[in-house]
Amino acid sequence: MKKIYLLDDVIVSPLGFSTRENLTALREGRSGLKFHKNNRFPCGGFYGGIIEKDSLANAFVGLGDPKKFTKLEQMMLLAVSRILEKNPGLHLYETALVISTTKGNIDLLGNSSFPGDRGNLCGLGNLIRDFFGFQRQPILISNACISGGLALAVAKRLLAAGKFSQAIVLGGDLVSDFVLSGFHSFGAISPEPCRPFSKNRKGISLGEAAAALLVSSRKSQGPVHISLIGEASANDATHISAPSRTGEGLFKSIQNALREAQLCPGDVDYVSAHGTATAYNDEMEATAFHRSGLFGVPLNSFKGAYGHSLGASALLESILTKHSLLNNELFASMNFDELGVSKPLNILRAFERKELKIALKTASGFGGCNLALVLKKEEND
Amino acid sequence: MTEFSYKITDFVRLKNHGIFHGTAPVFKAEKSLALEQFLKESYNKLEIAYPKFHKMDGLCKLGILASEVLFKDHTISRDTALVFSNAASSLESDKNHQQAMGGVVSPAVFVYTLPNIVLGEISIKYNLQSETVFFIDNAFNPELLMDYAEVLLDSKKSPAVVCGWIDLKNAEYDVFLCLISNKGELPLSKENLKQLYLFENE
Numbered sequence: 022m023k024k025i026y027l028l029d030d031v032i033v034s035p036l037g038f039s040t041r042e043n044l045t046a047l048r049e050g051r052s053g054l055k056f057h058k059n060n061r062f063p064c065g066g067f068y069g070g071i072i073e074k075d076s077l078a079n080a081f082v083g084l085g086d087p088k089k090f091t092k093l094e095q096m097m098l099l100a101v102s103r104i105l106e107k108n109p110g111l112h113l114y115e116t117a118l119v120i121s122t123t124k125g126n127i128d129l130l131g132n133s134s135f136p137g138d139r140g141n142l143c144g145l146g147n148l149i150r151d152f153f154g155f156q157r158q159p160i161l162i163s164n165a166c167i168s169g170g171l172a173l174a175v176a177k178r179l180l181a182a183g184k185f186s187q188a189i190v191l192g193g194d195l196v197s198d199f200v201l202s203g204f205h206s207f208g209a210i211s212p213e214p215c216r217p218f219s220k221n222r223k224g225i226s227l228g229e230a231a232a233a234l235l236v237s238s239r240k241s242q243g244p245v246h247i248s249l250i251g252e253a254s255a256n257d258a259t260h261i262s263a264p265s266r267t268g269e270g271l272f273k274s275i276q277n278a279l280r281e282a283q284l285c286p287g288d289v290d291y292v293s294a295h296g297t298a299t300a301y302n303d304e305m306e307a308t309a310f311h312r313s314g315l316f317g318v319p320l321n322s323f324k325g326a327y328g329h330s331l332g333a334s335a336l337l338e339s340i341l342t343k344h345s346l347l348n349n350e351l352f353a354s355m356n357f358d359e360l361g362v363s364k365p366l367n368i369l370r371a372f373e374r375k376e377l378k379i380a381l382k383t384a385s386g387f388g389g390c391n392l393a394l395v396l397k398k399e400e401n402d
Numbered sequence: 403m404t405e406f407s408y409k410i411t412d413f414v415r416l417k418n419h420g421i422f423h424g425t426a427p428v429f430k431a432e433k434s435l436a437l438e439q440f441l442k443e444s445y446n447k448l449e450i451a452y453p454k455f456h457k458m459d460g461l462c463k464l465g466i467l468a469s470e471v472l473f474k475d476h477t478i479s480r481d482t483a484l485v486f487s488n489a490a491s492s493l494e495s496d497k498n499h500q501q502a503m504g505g506v507v508s509p510a511v512f513v514y515t516l517p518n519i520v521l522g523e524i525s526i527k528y529n530l531q532s533e534t535v536f537f538i539d540n541a542f543n544p545e546l547l548m549d550y551a552e553v554l555l556d557s558k559k560s561p562a563v564v565c566g567w568i569d570l571k572n573a574e575y576d577v578f579l580c581l582i583s584n585k586g587e588l589p590l591s592k593e594n595l596k597q598l599y600l601f602e603n604e
Contacts, residue, residue: 123516124515127496130496130497130500131497131500141489141490141491141493142491142538143489143538143539143540146538147540158539158540158543160537160546161537161538161539162535162536162537162538163491163516163517163518163536163537163538164516164517164518164521164534164535164536165516165518165519171535175535175550178550178553178554178557179549179550179553181553181557182549182552182553182556184549198503199496199499199500199503199515202499202503202507202512203499203507203509203512203515204512205507206507206508206509206512207509207512253533253559254533254534254535255531255532255533256484256521256522256525256530256531256532256534257522257525257531258522258525258526258529258530258531259526260526261513261519261522261523261526262509262513269531270531273531277559386518387513387516387518387519387522388516388518388519388521388522388534389522389525389526390518390521390522390534
């Protein structure tokens with residue numbers, strides 16, 4: 022099967038509006054999680070990765086009037102515009118747009134402060150298409166917390182089948198009161214910044230982000246390139262809001278993705294886990310990694326730095342994984358204290374430099390969905 | 403071009419208070435019936451003994467009813483992929499959750515505010531540990547469904563695919579699911595998918 026190459030990318034997050042700023046923050050160990058007041062919570066607020074509205078509007082102003090676009094639209098449009106700026110030769114008529122979001126502009130539901138049907142996911146997709154003049158109808162994926170990574174897998178599959186030769190994969194989600202109240206009703210929101218895989222983890226922190234990644238069937242110009250060489254998803258078929266105790270779907274996803282990549286678990290140099298910091302999720306992941314034979318492989322979760330950015334997270338984390346491979350850098354799994362899962366895991370406690378070639382990115386979500394992606398670094402001939 | 407020729411093995415339609423298996427009516431309810439009542443009567447008519455059904459939101463109930471009809475005459479492999487799409491996402495549950503936000507929010511409502519939960523419910527009921535995806539589109543898009551189904555089949559990621567449209571908005575529902583595999587007579591094509599979707603069973 023044909024590979025796809027991961028070319029330019031942009032991350033818009035509380036840690037900056039470019040991938041470079043985000044990588045600098047991660048190297049310095051800075052987290053985007055801050056305390057935000059909200060009277061829904063008994064302690065008066067929650068920790069989350071929220072993008073500062075005014076800085077976003079300042080960055081957006083060259084593209085349009087920030088008053089006419091929602092916060093999410095500004096984030097997503099900014100991400101795409103920066104990809105287009107870096108690639109002036111890109112033809113929009115032959116570039117597909119693959120969008121992932123779980124809730125889009127959900128806070129516009131029943132609210133008419135913005136014209137059009139933008140509270141609806143199709144409306145959001147159409148707005149992004151029309152803003153730049155993409156000719157193809159966007160392919161929009163809403164598949165819970167694996168959406169961003171699944172969008173990348175969908176782009177690869179359709180690209181490999183020759184349906185298009187390049188695509189911009191775009192993910193975005195907000196920390197809306199809608200989602201915050203829902204996770205709070207599950208008792209899942211951590212009263213402190215989340216601690217993935219830790220003994221003292223107390224639940225998730227939410228975050229907001231937009232991420233965009235240009236993928237192509239053609240290689241990049243540089244000395245090395247990163248390609249997506251294996252991907253798979255599988256459903257647990259056990260519960261809609263709790264992960265499988267045996268890590269069934271994630272295990273199967275990892276098996277299938279490695280098989281497609283023609284690799285064995287021992288070839289994996291680094292795992293970028295989902296790591297939401299809920300008791301059940303992290304335990305399920307540890308079980309699935311153990312069953313997969315990924316013993317001692319350096320592993321982290323980016324949730325301590327960004328929070329869980331839902332439909333953006335797996336794309337954002339795939340982009341960070343790409344840069345880990347390119348730069349031979351491994352980022353610390355922030356807020357980790359002491360191992361709190363039943364299987365041994367080699368959690369990255371500090372920033373490290375290490376020669377890397379193969380990385381595995383995983384994600385899991387409500388509805389029992391799981392995803393695994395295998396990324397590979399190769400020298401250009 | 404795909405390497406193989408795939409077939410539309412079977413299909414199911416839920417619309418206008420009716421359930422159709424292929425072109426044959428399975429159940430036709432009174433037009434005056436409210437959505438909840440229609441879903442319940444359909445459940446009884448199809449003799450589905452699955453108490454979890456009653457806890458589901460409308461979108462998931464529609465998915466279970468449609469799958470029950472579609473899977474009836476076939477042996478379904480665990481690796482059968484689910485490729486669903488709609489325009490309204492999980493709008494009905496979104497509205498219910500939003501209404502509750504002023505007071506007591508229920509996790510049992512919130513969990514249904516994702517369109518892919520219907521894929522999870524079907525996977526649980528029929529024990530499918532397969533590839534699943536939920537696409538959001540302005541309208542039924544036979545090209546995307548066919549392209550994606552073919553990719554899954556060609557790459558051997560799935561031996562069969564259930565794909566289609568499952569939309570619910572303001573108690574109006576529109577469901578069309580079909581089973582794609584190498585069995586059957588009707589070739590998989592955009593035109594055939596479109597015709598079956600548009601077919602009016604009156």
